[in-house]
Amino acid sequence: xxxxxxxxxxxxxxxxxxxxxxxxxxxxxxxxxxxxxxxxxxxxxxxxxxxxxxxxxxxxxxxxxxxxxxxxxxxxxxxxxxxxxxxxxxxxxxxxxxxxxxxxxxxxxxxxxxxxxxxxxxxxxxxxxxxxxxxxxxxxxxxxxxxxxxxxxxxxxxxxxxxxxxxxxxxxxxxxxxxxxxxxxxxxxxxxxxxxxxxxxxxxxxxxxxxxxxxxxxxxxxxxxxxxxxxxxxxxxxxxxxxxxxxxxxxxxxxxxxxxxxxxxxxxxxxxxxxxxxxxxxxxxxxxxxxxxxxxxxxxxxxxxxxxxxxxxxxxxxxxxxxx
Numbered sequence: 001x002x003x004x005x006x007x008x009x010x011x012x013x014x015x016x017x018x019x020x021x022x023x024x025x026x027x028x029x030x031x032x033x034x035x036x037x038x039x040x041x042x043x044x045x046x047x048x049x050x051x052x053x054x055x056x057x058x059x060x061x062x063x064x065x066x067x068x069x070x071x072x073x074x075x076x077x078x079x080x081x082x083x084x085x086x087x088x089x090x091x092x093x094x095x096x097x098x099x100x101x102x103x104x105x106x107x108x109x110x111x112x113x114x115x116x117x118x119x120x121x122x123x124x125x126x127x128x129x130x131x132x133x134x135x136x137x138x139x140x141x142x143x144x145x146x147x148x149x150x151x152x153x154x155x156x157x158x159x160x161x162x163x164x165x166x167x168x169x170x171x172x173x174x175x176x177x178x179x180x181x182x183x184x185x186x187x188x189x190x191x192x193x194x195x196x197x198x199x200x201x202x203x204x205x206x207x208x209x210x211x212x213x214x215x216x217x218x219x220x221x222x223x224x225x226x227x228x229x230x231x232x233x234x235x236x237x238x239x240x241x242x243x244x245x246x247x248x249x250x251x252x253x254x255x256x257x258x259x260x261x262x263x264x265x266x267x268x269x270x271x272x273x274x275x276x277x278x279x280x281x282x283x284x285x286x287x288x289x290x291x292x293x294x295x296x297x298x299x300x301x302x303x304x305x306x307x308x309x310x311x312x313x314x315x316x317x318x319x320x321x322x323x324x
Contacts, residue, residue, distance in 0.1 A: 259281045
């Protein structure tokens with residue numbers, strides 16, 4: 001009992017020494033004044049909202065921040081962003097504590113912060129600019145017509161879907177293993193760097209040659225970007241979750257890749273010839289070539305599927321009306 005009382009007294013004394021340090025050094029007062037100044041500035045900013053331009057300004061900044069978070073949310077850049085935020089918090093702490101050496105070091109780092117951000121997030125910035133370039137004003141119309149650029153892109157995607165479906169059907173019959181990653185919003189630059197650059201149009205013959213058992217790149221994964229075979233022989237991360245013992249390395253890699261990005265991964269089993277698709281950590285197994293074509297179409301031919309569904313609903317409505 002006496003030991004517990006001594007420990008409690010020692011802890012109280014330690015807490016008292018810490019409190020005394022903060023009071024004597026004025027750190028608590030400085031933090032309070034800084035916080036009060038921040039609240040005062042926020043209040044002044046809110047009270048100064050007297051025009052439409054201020055509202056538009058806030059909405060624009062909020063949209064930019066939201067777009068940036070959405071851009072890096074499902075990529076490895078989110079870890080870099082968390083590290084950057086942690087550095088900012090550390091900088092604020094050392095500044096409040098007036099630690100001169102540390103403050104000088106952080107101020108030196110953050111003096112060229114714009115250049116540092118451009119270097120660190122260059123793949124994400126490039127991807128964002130490409131997305132903006134693809135979303136030109138001519139794409140926004142009220143009648144649903146597609147311009148020539150969009151029509152050309154849809155044709156390329158349709159060719160990719162047909163070629164991949166045919167290649168997977170052939171490899172399934174011959175029991176040739178294959179692993180293909182379809183890049184979507186998440187940038188897969190780190191994965192592409194682990195393989196060999198190809199940058200060729202998608203065709204069933206090319207896919208068959210890549211995954212031919214004696215080909216040098218057949219063991220890795222092929223990455224498809226913008227309806228082109230970007231790289232082959234790439235290394236994918238394996239899932240850390242428990243999966244069925246029936247699944248081999250290709251399936252584990254497909255699930256792992258789908259857990260770390262929004263990519264769509266197609267697998268052909270070398271043992272059974274079964275076709276599987278992984279997306280968002282879920283694996284669909286034993287798909288037919290028709291199922292694969294339908295699934296790829298849902299992800300990459302959304303406009304055509306929307307039109308097809310519209311006609312199906314219209315046809316069902318007409319049949320129902322006719323029966324009545």
